[in-house]
Amino acid sequence: MLGCKKDESSNVVVNPSASALAFKSSVSTVVLSPATDAANVVSFSFDQANFGANVVTTYSLEFDLPTDTSGANAWANAVVVKLPQGAFTKAYSGADFNALTGVQLMMPTGTVSTLAVRLKAEVNQNTGVASTIKPVYSTITMTVNPYKAIVEYPALLVKGGNSWKTPAVRTNGFLLTSSKFNSKYEGYLNLPNADGYGGDAFQLVSTLDASKVYGWGGTATTMSLNSGNLYLSPSPAYMKVNADVDALTISYTAVKFFISGDDNGWSTSSTPLNYNATTGKLEAANVALTAGKSFVFTCNGGYDISYKVDASGNLVFAGAPVWGGINIPVTKTGVFTVTLDLSAGDGNYTYTIK
Structure with missing residues (x-):
């Protein structure tokens, strides 16, 4: 075998x-x-x-x-x-x-x-x-x-009424955005008091459906579809505007921003940011800052409307009722121009120190 x-x-x-x-x-x-x-x-x-x-x-x-x-x-x-x-x-x-x-x-x-x-x-x-x-x-x-990408959120575009001429295409400074992709829109508008009743006449056109045009809803804080012009006041003013297209409501607050921090004793009035009509941004020149210190963008003499940064350094709303964020750190000592850019709508607010 x-x-x-x-x-x-x-x-x-x-x-x-x-x-x-x-x-x-x-x-x-x-x-x-x-x-x-x-x-x-x-x-x-x-x-x-x-x-x-x-x-x-x-x-x-x-x-x-x-x-x-x-x-x-x-x-x-x-x-x-x-x-x-x-x-x-x-x-x-x-x-x-x-x-x-x-x-x-x-x-x-x-x-x-x-x-x-x-x-x-x-x-x-x-x-x-x-x-x-x-x-x-x-x-x-x-x-x-990496760089901070500008997300093109759904928006309501400002369409000037009467003689107020506004851009025909999506343009920073003339829009409200929905950063959570829902019915709520927010942005900052400069209202130059063109010829509105008690303010500037305009309508809001949806980028999701151009046939949806929001206008006067019977009061200064309500909207309706395909109606007359909205008239917001006081004007002229730089305004924080919030709109809800489901509730058909709109609110507005005239705002003045300031830099409040270690270098000015946390004053909410001594270091103002001024609106630049050419750039659509808020600017403060000749601001003395010290490395290791910090500041916050405050508004109207308080913190109810204020902006800080998150853990990644992105600008975030820190006012009522959120009360969050981290004070903006200063990394270099010197005299700078500080810019707060709120022109691209909610979700795309930025700042620079140069």
């Missing part, structure tokens, strides 16, 4: 090393701006993982802040991008990479920060049961400078 020997299986899984993946990015630094939106700003590439067996490997990229990449919950807040089968590269346009870093990861805009990117190679079982084969990771870091 002839003896026989069973061949040992060659289907043995061996995890590759991280270096074998040759994970890399095409650039080490990415500076983003509206001009780079359509361009390919970065590509990630890697080699196919060899587990030493005939297995199906899936890949994903994980993007996170370096502070979230260690400890018990490492990478828990990462943005995970799964790659198609057979893909060993992933390219990003400027717009997509800005959305990933500046919006999803909420990295600070207008400043250079470090981004951690991790490649994950894993073997999944077709039964859905978790695989016993450990994933292989390879991590790189790069620097990114």
Whole structure:
């Protein structure tokens, strides 16, 4: 009787090393701006993982802040991008990479920060049961400078009445926006008292449906569809305007903004911002600021209407009834021009110190 020997299986899984993946990015630094939106700003590439067996490997990229990449919950807040089968590269346009870093990861805009990117190679079982084969990771870091993207929220466009001529297209300074994509709209308007009754005559045209034109609702605080002109007063004035197209209500507050902070003893009246009719922004020139100190944009001598920043440095409403936000930090000592730009509508308010 002839003896026989069973061949040992060659289907043995061996995890590759991280270096074998040759994970890399095409650039080490990415500076983003509206001009780079359509361009390919970065590509990630890697080699196919060899587990030493005939297995199906899936890949994903994980993007996170370096502070979230260690400890018990490492990478828990990462943005995970799964790659198609057979893909060993992933390219990003400027717009997509800005959305990933500046919006999803909420990295600070207008400043250079470090981004951690991790490649994950894993073997999944077709039964859905978790695989016993450990994933292989390879991590790189790069620097990114995102920019604050202006989101085109739904808007109500100001249509001047009588002889008041307003832009025919969507223009900053002549709109109210809905930052939560609901019925509530907000913005700041300069009403030059064209020839309205007790104020400026205008209507509000919806960007979602141009046939919806909101006008006079019978009182100064109500609206109706396809009616006469709204007349808001006092005027001339720079106004905070809020409208609700479901409730058909509108409210308005004449406003005067100030810089209140450590450098002026938190005065709510000594450092005013003045409206620039050319730019549509509020400006204060020759403002002395000291590094390490902070300030708040206050209004009308108090804090009911005020603006601070969030943890990412974005300008946020901090007045009643919210009472939130972080005082705006001063990073350099000197004399500056401070600009508060409320012209793009709610959700797109910004400020600069130059």
